[in-house]
Amino acid sequence: MTGMRGRPRGFDRDAALGAAIELFWRRGYEGTSVSELTEAMGIRPGSLYAAFGDKRALFAEVVDTYGRSPVGAFMAEALAEEPTAFGAFARILREAADIYPDPAHPAGCLTISAATNVAVQDAEVEAFLRELRNANVKVFRERLRVACEGGELPGDADVNALAGYFAAVIQGMSQRARDGATREELAQVARMAMGAWSQCGLTDLEEGGGVR
Amino acid sequence: MTGMRGRPRGFDRDAALGAAIELFWRRGYEGTSVSELTEAMGIRPGSLYAAFGDKRALFAEVVDTYGRSPVGAFMAEALAEEPTAFGAFARILREAADIYPDPAHPAGCLTISAATNVAVQDAEVEAFLRELRNANVKVFRERLRVACEGGELPGDADVNALAGYFAAVIQGMSQRARDGATREELAQVARMAMGAWSQCGLTDLEEGGGVR
DNA sequence: CGACTTCTTGAGCGAGCGTTCTAGAATGAC
DNA sequence: GTCATTCTAGAACGCTCGCTCAAGAAGTCG
Numbered sequence: 090m091t092g093m094r095g096r097p098r099g100f101d102r103d104a105a106l107g108a109a110i111e112l113f114w115r116r117g118y119e120g121t122s123v124s125e126l127t128e129a130m131g132i133r134p135g136s137l138y139a140a141f142g143d144k145r146a147l148f149a150e151v152v153d154t155y156g157r158s159p160v161g162a163f164m165a166e167a168l169a170e171e172p173t174a175f176g177a178f179a180r181i182l183r184e185a186a187d188i189y190p191d192p193a194h195p196a197g198c199l200t201i202s203a204a205t206n207v208a209v210q211d212a213e214v215e216a217f218l219r220e221l222r223n224a225n226v227k228v229f230r231e232r233l234r235v236a237c238e239g240g241e242l243p244g245d246a247d248v249n250a251l252a253g254y255f256a257a258v259i260q261g262m263s264q265r266a267r268d269g270a271t272r273e274e275l276a277q278v279a280r281m282a283m284g285a286w287s288q289c290g291l292t293d294l295e296e297g298g299g300v301r
Numbered sequence: 302m303t304g305m306r307g308r309p310r311g312f313d314r315d316a317a318l319g320a321a322i323e324l325f326w327r328r329g330y331e332g333t334s335v336s337e338l339t340e341a342m343g344i345r346p347g348s349l350y351a352a353f354g355d356k357r358a359l360f361a362e363v364v365d366t367y368g369r370s371p372v373g374a375f376m377a378e379a380l381a382e383e384p385t386a387f388g389a390f391a392r393i394l395r396e397a398a399d400i401y402p403d404p405a406h407p408a409g410c411l412t413i414s415a416a417t418n419v420a421v422q423d424a425e426v427e428a429f430l431r432e433l434r435n436a437n438v439k440v441f442r443e444r445l446r447v448a449c450e451g452g453e454l455p456g457d458a459d460v461n462a463l464a465g466y467f468a469a470v471i472q473g474m475s476q477r478a479r480d481g482a483t484r485e486e487l488a489q490v491a492r493m494a495m496g497a498w499s500q501c502g503l504t505d506l507e508e509g510g511g512v513r
Numbered sequence: 514c515g516a517c518t519t520c521t522t523g524a525g526c527g528a529g530c531g532t533t534c535t536a537g538a539a540t541g542a543c
Numbered sequence: 544g545t546c547a548t549t550c551t552a553g554a555a556c557g558c559t560c561g562c563t564c565a566a567g568a569a570g571t572c573g
Contacts, residue, residue: 095519096569119331120422123561133522134562140520144561205476208332208418222480250489253477257490260476261469264417268434270465277462278469281497307549308539335531345552346532352550356531 174236182279189266386448394491401478
């Protein structure tokens with residue numbers, strides 16, 4: 090009962106997982122086939138299923154591992170470390186503009202890209218992805234609520250709308266990065282997006298005529 | 302050489318196309334199988350291939366038809382009809398908040414949903430979808446350029462960034478609608494998004510310390 | 514040394530994919 | 544009527560999918 094018994098694994102599990110991350114990041118959940126995975130990971134299907142379960146479980150582990158990586162966790166870190174909500178969201182947008190187009194890895198955010206995928210047949214995976222999306226919005230909302238209670242935002246600020254707004258912008262930045270937007274363009278988008286901060290759902294700029 | 306020869310078509314082509322639109326709108330390109338299509342359209346595969354070509358051609362026709370429909374053309378109409386760029390984009394956002402969550406049809410924008418799909422295996426379809434996305438940004442950019450030349454915007458306004466910004470927000474609104482966001486939430490998002498207008502890439506709100 | 518356990522290999526499973534084929538049915542032209 | 548043409552119905556094509564299985568290889572145990 091000392092060392093583990095049986096034939097030892099013949100490949101580096103972490104390296105194989107890294108290859109899976111890269112592949113899922115680039116091509117999404119359903120866009121990546123098991124045979125592509127086994128080829129990229131350098132193993133045979135039997136080994137994949139023995140080491141990771143099935144494709145769904147592997148994807149879940151990929152998302153989890155990515156979320157703990159420096160690139161994947163930058164939002165959570167900003168929300169936790171910045172003293173003000175304004176500082177946190179400004180930093181998130183600024184860093185997203187740096188990270189998303191970085192050629193060192195596939196463009197955009199793995200989580201957002203995977204979660205944005207609308208072609209998912211598998212109902213369980215679809216629910217999983219929807220949870221990923223809404224979890225992000227929920228975290229934003231919570232941070233904004235704290236800002237309201239702390240007095241940084243007016244007590245009647247619409248945290249729902251602000252959270253939805255930032256989620257939308259960030260997701261859009263990820264997609265724009267995938268479509269080839271440069272770091273400079275994304276930085277500008279980030280700067281403009283923070284312009285909404287001064288509004289907080291208070292100002293009413295309805296104008297331009299009553300079409301519809 | 303008078304009437305068309307051969308056995309006449311036994312189904313309503315427009316109605317069948319409408320069913321295909323509904324299906325592609327809900328489930329995306331790759332999420333919709335030909336057998337699902339034939340069932341929803343009430344025809345057999347042979348009839349589908351005879352009338353529409355193949356799945357790709359059918360999808361292209363779906364996108365085109367949707368783009369000419371009132372719901373699909375609201376952006377182009379706003380850009381063409383509103384005298385100011387501000388009015389056009391404000392109207393686009395306002396109408397998107399109305400249309401995207403409308404339960405009369407699948408949530409969000411067919412074009413954006415389909416184009417956002419990252420799981421597309423077929424390289425040609427992927428290129429087609431990318432073009433759809435970038436065409437939108439391009440149209441925005443052009444309208445903003447006109448606004449610069451007309452004096453509505455400062456001549457050195459960053460039309461690239463503004464166009465990318467609005468594209469990102471609108472895409473995010475479509476996705477939020479698909480995730481169940483209400484008309485009210487989207488209307489708030491739209492209002493906030495227009496707050497960026499006053500900036501036009503001039504203001505610099507870099508602050509919050511030099512983390513990163 | 515076996516006995517036991519675990520991993521690897523490679524073939525192959527059933528199901529679904531997009532698509533095509535064959536037969537026959539329904540029309541206009543002559 | 545007969546022919547050419549066009550559509551319909553249904554079976555089936557080849558392919559890929561995610562996944563499994565049987566056999567053997569490579570270790571730790573006693």
